[in-house]
Amino acid sequence: MTRRDFGNVRRLESGRFQARYVDRNGKTRTVSFDSKKEAAEHLAEARADLKRGRWQDPSIARRRFGEYAQEWLDARVDLKPSHRRPRPAGGRCTSRPTSCL
Numbered sequence: 053m054t055r056r057d058f059g060n061v062r063r064l065e066s067g068r069f070q071a072r073y074v075d076r077n078g079k080t081r082t083v084s085f086d087s088k089k090e091a092a093e094h095l096a097e098a099r100a101d102l103k104r105g106r107w108q109d110p111s112i113a114r115r116r117f118g119e120y121a122q123e124w125l126d127a128r129v130d131l132k133p134s135h136r137r138p139r140p141a142g143g144r145c146t147s148r149p150t151s152c153l
Contacts, residue, residue, distance in 0.1 A: 075102070
């Protein structure tokens with residue numbers, strides 16, 4: 053058996069297998085799978101994504117679009133206050149994407 057140089061796989065008491073690795077921000081990430089093969093494949097994909105710069109924080113995927121859009125608007129310092137207000141129903145939706153939903 054070879055030793056991994058990225059992450060590890062361990063068997064849980066439940067019989068499932070846990071893949072564990074450290075992301076680019078230094079946070080330990082864990083995901084469990086039904087088989088050891090699936091866990092090892094997940095580690096290989098995570099490693100490749102990190103190496104290519106394509107890895108994305110899984111917690112971002114769980115955020116709602118409206119939350120993201122509001123944070124993005126709040127961070128924009130180049131917008132006039134009038135562009136930050138929600139548009140009336142039937143109005144244009146270019147400056148506040150959440151008003152279109």
